[in-house]
Amino acid sequence: MVMDRKFNGKLVITGKIKAVTGLHIGAQREVGEIGGIDNPVIKDPVTGLPYIPGSSLKGRLRSLLEILTNSKLDEWKEKYKGLEGYSPGSCREEGRENCGKFFNKRINNGWIHVCPDYQKAYNCPVCRLFGASGDGSNFPSRLIVRDAFLTEEWKRKWEEGQEITEAKIEVGIDRVTSQANPRTNERVVAGTEFNFEIIYTVEDINHWKDDVKNLLTAMALLEDSYLGGSGSRGYGKVKFFFENIEFRKADYYRTGKEEDIIRIDVKDKSVREILSEFDDLFSGVKSALGAE
């Protein structure tokens, strides 16, 4: 296979992401105040409003798809040739990158999966979607995950003085003496909604269906997992509410004409429903693109 990049349009997925339980995406504390919060959430430095960084959402989706791929390695080897060289597990034990295990790249003391070059990434479900920065050649991400800012409704609530972050006091208790050791965690209150936008670039017309399904699968996995910190203690359950998925054909960028946009009505559909009705919903995109 030769190295090549094509452009066949973009799928723009928009909607809301709701914090079903308190959400904590951490930031560092600027100045220590007495009685202040130990663990603040990340906020826009200009407006002071909490948001979900695109990097957090994208990183979480990637990690979930990596773990799924690691579990399905044998099953998926037929379909994704790039997985052939990997066996399940982490190179951590060996302490050496690309030892043959799936989690093959070291970032300080963490190990994640990144294909080492363009060819492997092109044939890997994770790297061809999320990108790979290899030693020899990069594979640029086909996915853009934008910062998710508060919806207009929640911005208004904040302007009207409603608290949208809470200081939750948690306590560690000595098992023998029962001495309490309290700490305060800041979190975005349950119910808060953010606007999300995810853009997928259709490069290879034989990949788009699979890539988008993998993306939706990662989103479904995220709904049953958590975003941000302290997830095992109930923080960070999120749910996606879709508004619109539109396919902007390559022609749209040339002409700017509305008729070169195909709109897929996914309002009120859950991730799972979109996945199960995928072929029906995306039939227009399929015929616009010609191949699978």
Added chain:
Amino acid sequence: MKFKAIKLKLKGPLTEIPHADTLFGAMATAVGVLYGKEAIDEFAERFQRGARISSAFPYEGEKLFLPKPLSAEYWLSTLPEEKIKGIPNFKRLKGAKYIPLGEFEKALRLEQFTYGELPFKRVELPKVALDRVTSSSALYFWEEIRFKPNTGIYFLYQGDGETLKGYILPALRYLADTGIGGKGTWGYGLFDIEVEDVEISVPGGEAFVTLSNTLPSEAPLLWRLFRKGGWSPWGRKPKLSFIEEGSIIGNDPGKIETLTVGGKGIYVYGLSFPLPAKLPEGLP
């Protein structure tokens, strides 16, 4: 003088406010994606023939910011002590990189001007990579520029309507959904487009302030140099010496440099964007 101001209403942060060569490079790449490689040569040719873009500068609502001309900076440094005392926040004025359009017009004429609050902040953010098995964290820091709501960046365009409609706007439509500058995959540099007319009142004069980072073809009059490289789709670009926006030049069109990177030819935009400016005394 009349120009088109092309506003990029930002939907997220930027890693850097793009210079003219970055804008040109991003647009040329987009033109290549949309119309094929030959179209890139035609695009560059149109600039050789007279179309011009400035670097990007911040805006807030209707308020456009422009780089402080070095002529005005030089003029400030020659003012007598008692006059300086009468200027509020003189130090901040001296250090200001951008000033609002109205003040810029005064500065071109070497009249008393002020600065304005900028609509963005440069911040350092913590980011983390997590081990997929053990969740051990690897923390790192990342610098970026965050903008206030209803603000963004814009650049000026001077030239024929055909280049604007046939090349620049399609390229920007593509970039709007792709991102301009670094870290597009985290949603940096996504925007909506708005085109406006803008008029800048300029004095007469033989000297010019350039609003793009320029590769001069003759010696400039007052300048600040910076070295800039960056990446092309085929590898790292060698560093070139540009003069900064706000530098003062004679009648110098600048140039577009052609380089070979990874066996492929690329264009580096270094044309000037000249506006007439009054020269302070003591300069030729």
